[in-house]
Amino acid sequence: MTLAVYVIIYAAALVFLIASVVRAVRYARLPLHLRWELYPVPHEEPERVKHGGSYFEKVDWWEKPTHFNWWGEVKFMTPEMLFLKGLWEFNRSLWFRSFPFHFGLYLVLATIGLLIASVLIGTSALHACYMLTGIAGAALTVAGALGLLLRRLTDPNLKNGTTPADIFNLVFFVVVFGLLAAGYLTAGASFPGMLVLVHGLLTFNVSVDIPLVLAAGLVLGALLAAYIPLTHMSHFIAKYFTYHSIRWDDAPNRGDVRLARRIAANLTYRPTWAAPHIGADGKKTWAEIATTNPASGTKK
Amino acid sequence: MKKAPVRLDDLAGAGKRPLIHLENEDLMSLPAPLDHPSKDHNWPPLSAQAGEKFECFLDDTCAVSIPQPKTKEEEDALVAKFLSGLDKLFVKENNWSFLQPLLLTMEHCAKCQTCSEACHIYEASGREEIYRPTFRSEILRRLYFKYVKHGGMLSSWQHGAITLNWPLVARLIELSYRCNLCRRCAQTCPIGVDNGLVAHELRKLFSQEMGIAPKEIHDNGSMLQLRVGSSTGMNSEVVKDNIEFIDEDISEKAGIHVETPWDVEGADVLLIHNAGEIMAWPENPGAFALILNAAGIKWTLSSEIAGYDSINYGLWYDDAQFARVAIKHAEAAKKLKVKKIVLGECGHAHKALSVIADRILTGDLNIPRESSMTLLRDIVMSDRIKLDPSRNDFPVTLHDPCNLVRLMGVVEPQREIVRKICPKFREMEPHGVDNYCCGGGSGFAIMSGHNFADWRFHVSGRKKIEQILNAFANCTDASIPKYVCAPCSNCKGMIRDMIAYYNLWESNRIHYGGLVELIVNAMVDVKPGFIDWEWR
Numbered sequence: 069m070t071l072a073v074y075v076i077i078y079a080a081a082l083v084f085l086i087a088s089v090v091r092a093v094r095y096a097r098l099p100l101h102l103r104w105e106l107y108p109v110p111h112e113e114p115e116r117v118k119h120g121g122s123y124f125e126k127v128d129w130w131e132k133p134t135h136f137n138w139w140g141e142v143k144f145m146t147p148e149m150l151f152l153k154g155l156w157e158f159n160r161s162l163w164f165r166s167f168p169f170h171f172g173l174y175l176v177l178a179t180i181g182l183l184i185a186s187v188l189i190g191t192s193a194l195h196a197c198y199m200l201t202g203i204a205g206a207a208l209t210v211a212g213a214l215g216l217l218l219r220r221l222t223d224p225n226l227k228n229g230t231t232p233a234d235i236f237n238l239v240f241f242v243v244v245f246g247l248l249a250a251g252y253l254t255a256g257a258s259f260p261g262m263l264v265l266v267h268g269l270l271t272f273n274v275s276v277d278i279p280l281v282l283a284a285g286l287v288l289g290a291l292l293a294a295y296i297p298l299t300h301m302s303h304f305i306a307k308y309f310t311y312h313s314i315r316w317d318d319a320p321n322r323g324d325v326r327l328a329r330r331i332a333a334n335l336t337y338r339p340t341w342a343a344p345h346i347g348a349d350g351k352k353t354w355a356e357i358a359t360t361n362p363a364s365g366t367k368k
Numbered sequence: 369m370k371k372a373p374v375r376l377d378d379l380a381g382a383g384k385r386p387l388i389h390l391e392n393e394d395l396m397s398l399p400a401p402l403d404h405p406s407k408d409h410n411w412p413p414l415s416a417q418a419g420e421k422f423e424c425f426l427d428d429t430c431a432v433s434i435p436q437p438k439t440k441e442e443e444d445a446l447v448a449k450f451l452s453g454l455d456k457l458f459v460k461e462n463n464w465s466f467l468q469p470l471l472l473t474m475e476h477c478a479k480c481q482t483c484s485e486a487c488h489i490y491e492a493s494g495r496e497e498i499y500r501p502t503f504r505s506e507i508l509r510r511l512y513f514k515y516v517k518h519g520g521m522l523s524s525w526q527h528g529a530i531t532l533n534w535p536l537v538a539r540l541i542e543l544s545y546r547c548n549l550c551r552r553c554a555q556t557c558p559i560g561v562d563n564g565l566v567a568h569e570l571r572k573l574f575s576q577e578m579g580i581a582p583k584e585i586h587d588n589g590s591m592l593q594l595r596v597g598s599s600t601g602m603n604s605e606v607v608k609d610n611i612e613f614i615d616e617d618i619s620e621k622a623g624i625h626v627e628t629p630w631d632v633e634g635a636d637v638l639l640i641h642n643a644g645e646i647m648a649w650p651e652n653p654g655a656f657a658l659i660l661n662a663a664g665i666k667w668t669l670s671s672e673i674a675g676y677d678s679i680n681y682g683l684w685y686d687d688a689q690f691a692r693v694a695i696k697h698a699e700a701a702k703k704l705k706v707k708k709i710v711l712g713e714c715g716h717a718h719k720a721l722s723v724i725a726d727r728i729l730t731g732d733l734n735i736p737r738e739s740s741m742t743l744l745r746d747i748v749m750s751d752r753i754k755l756d757p758s759r760n761d762f763p764v765t766l767h768d769p770c771n772l773v774r775l776m777g778v779v780e781p782q783r784e785i786v787r788k789i790c791p792k793f794r795e796m797e798p799h800g801v802d803n804y805c806c807g808g809g810s811g812f813a814i815m816s817g818h819n820f821a822d823w824r825f826h827v828s829g830r831k832k833i834e835q836i837l838n839a840f841a842n843c844t845d846a847s848i849p850k851y852v853c854a855p856c857s858n859c860k861g862m863i864r865d866m867i868a869y870y871n872l873w874e875s876n877r878i879h880y881g882g883l884v885e886l887i888v889n890a891m892v893d894v895k896p897g898f899i900d901w902e903w904r
Contacts (some may be wrong), residue, residue, distance in 0.1 A: 089809070095468065097466040097874075099467060099468070100464075101465055101727075102465045102724050102726075102727050104466070104724075105777075106554060106774060107779070107801045112777070113579055115556065119780055119801075120774070120777060120778050123777075124738075124776055124778050125777065125779070127738065127745075129738070141777075154556065154558045158556040159481075162480055162482065213457060224373065225484070227375075228376050228503065229479030229495065229528075231525065231527060233526040299526070300477065303478065306476040308559075309560075311560050312560060313468060314468065314469045314562070315554075315560055318777075321727055322734075328730065331727050334727070335730070337644060338461055340461070341577055341688070342577050343452075343575060343578060344579060345586075345591070354464075354691075358691035358695055359692075359695060360692070361692060362594065363591045363594040
């Protein structure tokens with residue numbers, strides 16, 4: 069059974085990795101879109117970020133030095149990623165469910181990191197840390213998922229948007245982290261501990277005896293990890309693009325050769341829209357269509 | 369009795385009755401003097417004639433006026449066209465312009481409804497289900513997974529089921545015109561999904577593939593502008609005549625000779641107004657001329673086609689029409705060899721030419737574009753003209769046009785001006801990038817077919833009326849004239865229409881106008897009383 073658990077974990081990790089990369093590459097390779105930013109843009113000059121201003125607030129802005137405030141982005145993204153700051157501001161009741169859920173997952177990820185680090189370094193000094201993060205992480209995730217599930221099932225505002233998969237996903241989280249916690253807490257004295265289990269996983273030592281409930285939690289957890297990047301729950305990937313490539317993409321078309329090349333490439337696409345005023349036939353380029361006047365021959 | 373919320377499936381219902389009908393009692397309540405539904409206007413239902421002729425079965429109003437198909441074959445052909453357009457929305461050759469934001473929005477909405485609470489239309493309607501930003505998105509999302517990604521049963525389980533037929537398409541066409549495209553919803557999305565974009569993309573599908581768009585923004589909008597030069601119908605001769613008349617009028621009124629320069633080659637500034645100002649608010653282009661002349665700016669207007677009208681309605685519904693008009697604007701500037709284009713008081717024109725067109729205008733068409741707000745700020749704050757704030761000693765509040773503020777980041781320049789010249793300035797709440805749309809955004813301000821104007825006054829503009837009334841809550845008395853400064857032509861039109869509709873000039877002396885009128889009103893060299901405290 070131990071071998072099967074190891075194989076499933078490795079296979080799931082591989083699926084997670086490949087699916088995540090495929091999704092990210094797919095989004096990254098999409099053509100440059102028209103600008104569609106939303107203010108405030110945190111990499112603007114700090115005094116402008118305060119009120120949501122842009123470089124358009126300066127007379128002759130194109131003659132002024134460009135400013136990219138990386139620290140502004142870091143200051144925005146850190147509380148957003150760690151504490152879901154936006155949700156706190158705009159949907160407080162959801163935050164009380166969503167924050168424990170997400171923060172619980174971060175703690176579980178931290179637990180995995182700590183366990184792997186402990187094995188690689190060869191120490192058990194971090195035992196208290198990963199015990200704490202692991203148990204707190206699982207508890208918070210389960211509590212958050214239950215809260216989200218209850219809301220999904222009872223809030224009439226969510227009825228139209230809820231699909232069977234939305235319910236399944238939350239139940240999946242509850243089951244996985246419930247089993248992991250229960251499996252660990254009921255493992256008994258014969259279980260050598262998580263450090264030995266992770267060591268076994270990393271060295272493919274199949275002599276480690278994994279209790280049944282914990283094994284079920286590990287297998288389902290692995291399947292959950294493989295499943296996430298195949299769903300909308302992969303918003304940890306999407307969020308990079310929605311923020312950096314859309315909301316905050318205010319790069320002006322001024323002297324950036326790479327940007328100019330991407331724009332030029334877009335203008336060579338040959339659309340096939342069918343409405344007569346577009347005049348697209350699949351042969352004319354976007355630039356040709358944009359420089360024709362569908363009204364020029366019509367009566368004044 | 370509480371009405372049952374509309375379900376997604378209901379959009380595909382074949383009945384020839386609207387899915388909802390709103391009454392005053394259903395709507396968000398307003399402050400005094402509109403603090404009881406009985407003080408609100410009666411809301412006429414759609415005429416029976418319109419209901420027989422057009423596809424108006426969404427919410428008892430009609431923005432697009434699509435003729436009802438006569439046969440099942442016609443309906444099927446329209447659905448087939450819709451499907452063909454749906455495919456094209458997700459193909460880079462057809463929709464490189466918005467493919468990345470659209471795909472991310474399709475694939476990552478968590479349907480948490482955070483965006484709903486940010487939407488002024490949803491809130492003002494009394495939280496009517498069909499006006500949620502996610503409602504139309506959820507339909508498009510399900511169609512995307514079913515027909516573009518060819519999802520089967522598993523996909524339907526994952527993303528939700530949907531029935532596609534002509535009633536659904538017809539209602540979706542109308543529903544795409546129940547959003548102001550203000551993108552306040554997108555601003556609050558924890559994931560960065562943009563459900564406001566969905567209305568934009570649907571409109572594009574209907575226009576670019578099916579040739580369906582409201583006549584106010586297509587036939588009488590972008591097409592007229594491309595044919596004549598302006599959506600007002602003014603050709604270059606007429607616009608020159610009108611400006612000449614405005615110059616004479618303003619000269620007399622201000623006591624300073626005003627002359628608007630035309631087609632000056634090599635000017636520093638090509639100023640492009642929303643030509644609607646010339647027709648409806650001549651004091652606005654007149655005030656601009658007065659200020660720029662007094663500040664010693666070397667500027668000009670252009671009489672080239674579209675060069676004297678900054679509007680670009682394509683921004684709201686059609687990428688091709690958008691690009692064509694933007695290119696015309698740039699060509700006018702290129703011909704005059706000006707150093708920069710400055711956009712007058714028109715929010716959507718600002719965003720269209722400065723932001724969105726930035727990745728269309730290449731080579732020598734990529735002429736610098738700037739907001740008049742910054743130029744005016746520099747003129748006012750540098751004391752190049754003498755100003756006496758005591759001339760503006762009346763309560764003033766400032767409307768933030770979404771296109772200028774949330775979508776372009778021009779927030780402070782106009783504030784610096786009003787803070788300096790209006791001693792009784794007060795902010796609306798919320799303001800700046802968190803502002804609410806006037807309710808006329810994305811074309812609504814010029815769309816008044818059937819009873820659509822009643823809908824926008826009652827629903828899309830309701831939040832703005834609430835904000836205006838709250839801003840003036842401590843001076844409601846009709847003896848105190850009050851001024852809503854709206855530095856955007858479409859917003860100004862919407863606010864004018866709402867003030868008139870709710871009789872707020874008569875009852876509370878609430879007036880409206882642009883920014884330059886306030887500046888000229890405070891100019892020491894100008895005869896006092898530039899702002900007319902008369903309703904027009």
